[in-house]
Amino acid sequence: MLRCDSAVICQGRRGVSALLPSATRPANPHHGKFSRPCLDFRTRVAQASSPGSTQNNTNGAAPSPSPVASGIADAPPAQTSLTANLLLQCPDQKGVIAAVSQLLYGFGCNIIASDQFSDPSSGMFFQRITFDYIDIVIGPGNMSVLERAIGELAARYSMKWQISYKNKVKKMAILVSKQDHCLYDLLIRHRSGELRCHIPLIISNHPDLKHIAETFEVPFHHLPLSKEPGKKESQEAAIEQLLVSEQIDVMILARYMQIFSQGFCERHWQHTINIHHSFLPAFEGARPYHRAHERGVKIIGATAHFATAELDAGPIIDQGVTRITHRDSVEDMIRKGRDLERMVLARAVRWHLDDRVLVFNNKTVVFED
DSSP states (O other): OEEEOOOOOSTTOTTGGGGSOGGGOOSOTTSSOOOOOOOOHHHHHHHHTSTTOOOSOSSSSOOOOOOOOOOGGGOOOTTSOOEEEEEEEEEOOTTHHHHHHHHHHHTTOEEEEEEEEEETTTTEEEEEEEEEOTTOTTOTTOTHHHHHHHHHHHHHTTOEEEEEETTSOOEEEEEEOSOOHHHHHHHHHHHTTSSOSEEEEEEESSSTTHHHHHHTTOOEEEOOOOSSTTHHHHHHHHHHHHHHHTTOOEEEESSOOOOOOHHHHHHHGGGEEEEESSOTTSSOSSOHHHHHHHHTOSEEEEEEEEOOSSTTOSOEEEEEEEEOOTTOOHHHHHHHHHHHHHHHHHHHHHHHHTTOEEEETTEEEEEOO
16 A cells, blocks of 8 residues: 655645646646546446447546535535546656646636645556636536546546536445444444445344444345345345445445455445455454464454455555554454444545555555544
8 A cells, every 4th residue: 555645735826736737737638538437336336238338548547435415416516615636647756746726716716725746666556636617617516527627638648537526525334243342433433424335234144233223313225145046146136226226425334244245246346345354365264363463463454445246455554553462362452343344444545535545556546634
């Protein structure tokens, strides 16, 4: 995992990017083919059943997690906070920052913050820009023109990009089994305003935690599993139906103790965050605390990662550790580990909701807050 220090530029200085050379201005933004960068669950499910479907990916690398369904129909009214996050990654080259800044300035946007990172080992450049479009020259209800211009610029620089509007609050589904500590923590943080999202549903393969959902007034969906032939496929289909009907943007596996099929993971891994109760890559799979105790480790950890088809091997978003001594029993390790799981998962979820995570080559670049 690659971590980046924040560098705030141009804050409160509308038009500072005008100082950049005019040669960096992109071609006329009102012409050219536009391709949307974001796919919601409905689109991804439809594409999975359609041969030859592709996502917006110009260099063949693993697609980065993207915010979902920021459609033009959801453009905000003028009285709301008109700010957006732009994430991009491309081969490192001269003029990228200048070109993007000049494009936003040309549309009357104001860059509030910019974080960037150049990875010398891969030759890749990563950037997160927060900008307001209160004075956008095309009007706040017509962001497709700006998005088309960004798409044209991206083609010039072999760039992958995604844009997310802050007034479009993401919808988050939580999947659980029987353990409640991560579920409680996420719901409390959400209620206190730490997690900026809507939680329209909780899904579980057991009924045990329904009372928690009722306490927080979140609809609970019990989708049981068994070893009957075809049961797993039908359960995953029911999950996808809920994701589509509720227009879910991100799934959180808050100690959901089931393994999804390869097809399900391939469709949704960019938007599915799992918490594993171990400091990966050590002790993958089941009962990691028991195996760590048998091994006599001196630290234990927790790992939040994207849930890919390969078990506990997806891009790591965040990790945490705590020290263990010879006096700690398995129960002590589980207790200490649960504290780590709560903190690590909450950080990863918040960073993802705030568009601070980019994926490249099974690693993540995290622009921490």
